[in-house]
Structures are given as structure tokens and as C-alpha cells.
Amino acid sequence: MILKSLSLINYKNFEAINFEFDHKINCLVGNNGVGKTNILDAIYHLSFGKSYFNPITSQNIRHTSDFFVIDGHYEKDERDEKVIVSAKRGQKKVIKRNAKTYDTFSEHIGFLPLVIISPADRDLITEGSDTRRKFIDGVISQSDSGYLSTLLKYSKIVSQRNSLLKYFSANNTFDPTQLEIYNLQLDEFGSIIHKKRAAFLETFIPIFINRYHAISSGQEEVSLSYQSKLSETSLSILLEQNLAKDRMLQYTSVGVHKDDLSFEIDGHPIKKFGSQGQQKSFLIALKLAQFDFIKKQSNVNPILLLDDIFDKLDEKRVEHIIKLVDDQNFGQLFISDTHADRTEDVVKKISQSYKIIKLENGHA
Incomplete structure (x- = not known):
């Protein structure tokens, strides 16, 4: 192309x-x-x-x-x-x-x-989990239109559930059956998203590590890991366990919209222990691995x-x-x-x- x-x-x-x-x-x-x-x-x-x-x-x-x-x-x-x-x-x-x-x-x-490598990518290291989730979702979505559709549906349900929690609080009322409708949908869509993210990272992480070693001549060891509570239990159980917390906060505190990636160099967070050159090498390796993955998926x-x-x-x-x-x-x-x-x-x-x-x- x-x-x-x-x-x-x-x-x-x-x-x-x-x-x-x-x-x-x-x-x-x-x-x-x-x-x-x-x-x-x-x-x-x-x-x-x-x-x-x-x-x-x-x-x-x-x-x-x-x-x-x-x-x-x-x-x-x-x-x-x-x-x-x-x-x-x-x-x-x-x-x-x-x-x-x-x-x-x-x-x-x-x-x-398309893949872009830019100084703005440093946000992947310095900013919150939302930035790293967008990176994962962006890579998967370029080769899986069904994933993007599921993600949009999930986000809409989270927004609707949050609105309902705010309504309950404002009106000093509570109806568990209304909430359950959203919980079932979140569990369905969230499970799909989690499985696709986990499968993607299983393929992506070895590619990333190889790319980093090529850039750094193997001088440092880096790691990338997926952090999600859905790796331990289902979203339906998590929503049930966190109901009191969600009602107090008036928003959905658990789910795939809280997932994150952990970036480490020589066993320590790269945000704190990586030099500017190491951080940039890490980000370039991420993006070149993204290139490799997209190319493989799209030919x-x-x-x-x-x-x-x-x-x-x-x-x-x-x-x-x-x-x-x-x-x-x-x-x-x-x-x-x-x-x-x-x-x-x-x-x-x-x-x-x-x-x-x-x-x-x-x-x-």
C-alpha cells in the first residue's frame, strides 16, 4: 500500500x-x-x-x-x-x-x-491506564472490526449503568432488577473483549521483546504484562462484589474499562527506572511490534x-x-x-x- x-x-x-x-x-x-x-x-x-x-x-x-x-x-x-x-x-x-x-x-x-511513532507516545508510559488501553484497542481494531463493535457496545452499557447509579443516588432509590440487565450485557461484552485482548497480547509480547532486543542490542531485559481482574474471575461476580462500592461512587468501578498494561525494564517500572533513551527504545519497540502484528493480520x-x-x-x-x-x-x-x-x-x-x-x- x-x-x-x-x-x-x-x-x-x-x-x-x-x-x-x-x-x-x-x-x-x-x-x-x-x-x-x-x-x-x-x-x-x-x-x-x-x-x-x-x-x-x-x-x-x-x-x-x-x-x-x-x-x-x-x-x-x-x-x-x-x-x-x-x-x-x-x-x-x-x-x-x-x-x-x-x-x-x-x-x-x-x-x-498505519503505525505512527512520535514523542507524544511517551504518554503510554507517563499517563494513566486509559492511554494504554487505547493502544491495545487501536491495534486489535485495525484487523478486527467485530472487536471495535463490541468495544463500542460495552462502552455504551457502562455509560448507561453509570447514569442509572447516579439516578438511584439522586432519588434515594434502588432497583436491582434494572441494574441486572446492564450487568448481564457487561458480562457478555466484557468477556469477549478480555479474551481478545489476552489472545492478542499472547502473540504480541514475544514480538515486542524481540524488537526491543534488536534496538538495544540485548543490553536490557524488558517485560510487558496484561493486568485485568477478569483474568481471575468473571465480570458478573466482580460487579456483584463491588455493588456497594459502585452505588457509593455512582459509577462502574470494575470491568475491562479498568484493564492496564505493566511496562518494566530489568524487573522495575520503566516509568521510574528507565532512562529517556530506554523509554524511547521501549516505545519504538512497541510500535514496531504493532507494525508486525498488523502486517501479519492484514497481509x-x-x-x-x-x-x-x-x-x-x-x-x-x-x-x-x-x-x-x-x-x-x-x-x-x-x-x-x-x-x-x-x-x-x-x-x-x-x-x-x-x-x-x-x-x-x-x-x-
Whole structure:
């Protein structure tokens, strides 16, 4: 799969700009603030129908403008595909594939597989469990539309159950039969989600560990583990055990929406004991493992976006990463960097074709 060209109108700092891309490696270079990351985000937007960096649609529209349009031309399975994402202030965002509008965004997820590696990924280590769950769910959803559907149903039931708990509290009343309806549905959907997450991680973790060892030359031992109370007992029992707590808190305190991932290096939490370089290597290994998993599931090489990849990594680790992607197993690659010479020196060592795109104040 290849992104052949990209057109942006009123997207972030770009008024109107067009790009033609190389089928292998594309390097976006320029000073901070010229829009390198915004181009990568536009490519991400075409795959997922949303920004990787700012989920508030209106804030991705260029200042003083009322709308944005992202237009991408792809080649996939020897067919031309055109995807357009557009948004107007005060209106619902629209995604079109070959001029046909999707009924729901979820229908589009997985059609244009993509992995992004960005400094913003550090949130996976520093932020709460919600960020790590989104990572798991995002990887599985790209190759399993049924999983995404189940996840949406589960989230809706949690919201409805929470509303009922608030109603009970506000009106000083309680009806266990009403709550039981939601409990049964949560148990059904939650069990499916838990099983699919556990099965995914059983496959994913060995891939991740291999990727980390390749990046770090086996200097450290890392681990990744799934933390879920459903591994020990059913959700129906957990909901029953935590009923008094849920009534007091007025929300559902147990379930797969509380699952987490544990990240460790040499037996200790990487958040506290990992250096910046080790943390970045950990995150890059996670994302490259994501690439491997999606490729295996979809039989398509995902597009790989590397945003500011050289930041906080020593030259040896950067060299390992470049060697990893200098491989026919990888497809199209987009790299952003502030140093044009550094980027070109690195990609020249790769036996793939490449294109350097220099950006300056919203222009190429």
C-alpha cells in the first residue's frame, strides 16, 4: 500500500499545499513550527478519521477558516483509492472513499493500516491506564472490526449503568432488577473483549521483546504484562462484589474499562527506572511490534510514520532502527526531522529510494 499524493486545504498551519511522495522513504525536514508533524498527522487522519495529536476537530481547522479538507491518493492491491476527510465548523466530520461517504467511521478503520511513532507516545508510559488501553484497542481494531463493535457496545452499557447509579443516588432509590440487565450485557461484552485482548497480547509480547532486543542490542531485559481482574474471575461476580462500592461512587468501578498494561525494564517500572533513551527504545519497540502484528493480520505493509525519531536516542540506537526498516518487510516510510543533513546522511545508507521534502513556513 502506497500513499501517492496528498493535498491539504486549511489543515492546521497549511492554507493549501500538495505533495507527491516516493513509494519508499519520504523525509520531511525543516525548522520547528513549519508543519512537518502536521503533515504526518494529516496522513494519520486519512487512516483513522481523527488527529493523533488533537481529537478536537475544530482545532485542526486553520485559524480564520471555516473548514479543512485532507485528500489522499493511494495505491492498494493494484487499485487506485481516493480517501477524503473533511470538516466544517459546527458540522459533523465526513470521510469519503472513492466519492462514497461512510455511514460510520468504524467502517473505515483498518482499510489503510498505519503505525505512527512520535514523542507524544511517551504518554503510554507517563499517563494513566486509559492511554494504554487505547493502544491495545487501536491495534486489535485495525484487523478486527467485530472487536471495535463490541468495544463500542460495552462502552455504551457502562455509560448507561453509570447514569442509572447516579439516578438511584439522586432519588434515594434502588432497583436491582434494572441494574441486572446492564450487568448481564457487561458480562457478555466484557468477556469477549478480555479474551481478545489476552489472545492478542499472547502473540504480541514475544514480538515486542524481540524488537526491543534488536534496538538495544540485548543490553536490557524488558517485560510487558496484561493486568485485568477478569483474568481471575468473571465480570458478573466482580460487579456483584463491588455493588456497594459502585452505588457509593455512582459509577462502574470494575470491568475491562479498568484493564492496564505493566511496562518494566530489568524487573522495575520503566516509568521510574528507565532512562529517556530506554523509554524511547521501549516505545519504538512497541510500535514496531504493532507494525508486525498488523502486517501479519492484514497481509498489507502498514504505512510507517516516524515523527522526530532522532530525539533522545544515541547514534547507535538510531542506526539499529534504520537497519530494521532497511528491509523489504517494510513498506512506505515517512520521517520528520529538523536537520536535513542528518536525515539525508542516514537514509543514504539505506538501499531504498527516498525523497527529501524541505518545508518552510507552510510551504514545500
